[in-house]
Amino acid sequence: MFTIRPYTKKELALMYFPSSQPRTAVNHLMSWIRRCTQLWQQLQQMGYTTTSKAFTPREVRAIVAQLGEP
Numbered sequence: 001m002f003t004i005r006p007y008t009k010k011e012l013a014l015m016y017f018p019s020s021q022p023r024t025a026v027n028h029l030m031s032w033i034r035r036c037t038q039l040w041q042q043l044q045q046m047g048y049t050t051t052s053k054a055f056t057p058r059e060v061r062a063i064v065a066q067l068g069e070p
Contacts, residue, residue: 015070
């Protein structure tokens, strides 16, 4: 069962793309997020920036609501 909590980008990305290398997984996840315009705007309104290293529980909840559980 997936738990809503803070996750680093790498942790969350590897949950969505478990067979990828960490950097590739992060790139794929961020690509998905940017393509989902509504999610991308939501995250930015929550204070997310491209230099953020982790997602807050609130951001994780928004990601899962749009992309589904990993």
